[in-house]
Amino acid sequence: MLKGHARTGNAAQCEHWYEQMVAAGVQPNVQTFNTLLDGCASAEDTALMEKWYDKMQAAGITADEKVYNALLKGHARKGSTAECERLYNQMVSSGAHPNAYIFNTILDGCAAAGDTALMEKWFGRMQAAGVVANKFTYNTLLKGLLRKSIE
Structure with missing residues (x-):
């Protein structure tokens, strides 16, 4: 119920079912x-996503890698690479460990923003962190480079 309403941006129903x-x-x-966060990210409703994240923190619940990936996805889809950088740093500072999902989400945001230089920087950070690239990583890199070459 919650996920479906979050994906459609139905804040009132999310609040209702949560309560x-x-x-x-x-x-x-x-x-x-x-x-809730992943549904909001899929709906590209970062305002609602941030509201739920604040509520999560107020409840004393610690974010894990999946939570950070949902937050990153929401901002990456909007091309908010600076917010992705901030969230990544917050995640690492909290002790959560970046994985291929995290880096692929950030790389996808860079590709969507058409920022191949930043995309290459993040790929370097991925390698430096010892995270192994997978087929999604390479597809995302190719997508970003092809998009840039078409422009």
Whole structure:
């Protein structure tokens, strides 16, 4: 329920079902918020996404790599590479470990923004972190480079 309403940007229904869940004695956890955040990211509603992230923090729930990936996805889809950088640094400072999903999401944001120099920088950071590139990494790099060559 929560994910479906978050993906369609239906903030009122997200709030309703979240409150229903809490009223029923079901305590939200990191998976609850990851569902909400990922749905908002898919809907490219970063304002609602940030609202849920703030609520998660207020509840004392620690963000994990999946939460950070959802946050990164929301900002990457909008081409907000500076916000991706900030979130990445926050994630690393918190002790969470970047993985291929994290880097692929950031690389996709760079590709969407048409910033191949930044994309190459992030690929270098990925390699320096010892994270192994996969087929999605290379497809994203190719997509970014091809998009740039067409411009």
